[in-house]
Amino acid sequence: MAGKPKLHYFDARGRMEAIRWLLAAAGVEFEEKLIESSEDLDKLRYDGSLVFQQVPMVEIDGMKLVQTRAILNYIATKYDLYGKDMKERALIDMYTEGVADLGEMIMLLPLCPPDQKNTKLTLIQDRATNCYLPAFENVLKSHRQDYLVGNKLSKADIHLVELLYYVEELDPSLLANFPLLKGLKTRVSNLPAVKKFLQPGSQRKLPGGEKSLERARKIFKF
């Protein structure tokens, strides 16, 4: 029997959180090996465990996978969350990339110098309200189905719902005019595996505060 996937990252959301969400939504139990110091990271590098010297890294099915997208696509294919054919996959990929673009802006906001933070926040609010959220609302409106692609749960729905939680954390008013997105968020959140992941005590990570950022700076030396 194959062992559980093992996730190597530090104790924060960062680029690993999307992977945690996807595994959890697929009902896959996983272990985490936390990187707590720059020595821990160095050890992984010297061991040859990190193809491009970077994390996330996930040990799964006898492989040590890196590159977030590669990892997510592998998991999605394996657990049938990637559509039924190439064209559905293309749509799922397109939606996923849009989610990742807005998600990246939100993820990097804490790293912004204080004098630029307000400008960045305004930009995020503008892009969310005028570009990304309407795009996804319109997809749902166009077919009135429960999920973004092919009337079936896919990685696109899971990534989008994860993002909606972050958007809400940033500014709850941003979701106000998007009823179909709110519906998707509720629907996906109520799936048993996701509901479990949303409970306190799960492997879902909390927003990083100043301490988390300091720790990341020490580990990754930036």
Place this chain on the structure above:
Amino acid sequence: MAAKPKLWYFHGRGRMESIRWLLAAAGVEFEEEFLETREQYEKLQKDGRLLFGQVPLVEIDGMELTQTRAILSYLAAKYNLHGKDLKETVRIDMYADGTLDLMLMVALAAFKPPEEKEESLALAVKKAKTRYFPVFEKILKDHGEDFLVGNKFSWADIQLLEAILTMEELDASVLSDFPLLKEFKTRISNIPTIKKFLQPGSQRKPPPDSHYVEVVRNILQF
């Protein structure tokens, strides 16, 4: 008979160049529409053809695909350049995604102020020499095969050749420590479709110059 794919982008490399490489390597003829004015760009947006308001846009198989990686992944699968099974696909994704990160560093550097631009390009060359090329040299050394994955030409090989040639434009000696990559470069460059793409007069685009930067800034208004 299916229409040729149609590419919408500026008249330069940017985020579209990897897509041009993949189509050319697959022997697929494609058409291009070049964005030269703000009005053209706004029309594409108003017509609802850009899901997130951005290019690259590729019209293919009745779809209007945006998001570079979604497009590349679709093309790789369509033209049998994405491995024969999931384990090969994930390796191709890891290698191509890592190399694409490097290409985007170079593409984005063009838009920075002169000093920052030089720093960014120097950093890209450094990463190529210390983080990326050693990995690919070792992969080729370990299996002794002609191609990176599965003893068969794939997207990973195309992306790596593009990276090698781009880096050589910045630093002609970049492959000096990598004998197998030198052989790889020659071998892949001699594949008939790629050889053709490397000839003058092909759809391959030149490195970004100040005119290109000006046009893009004007159209995207930044």
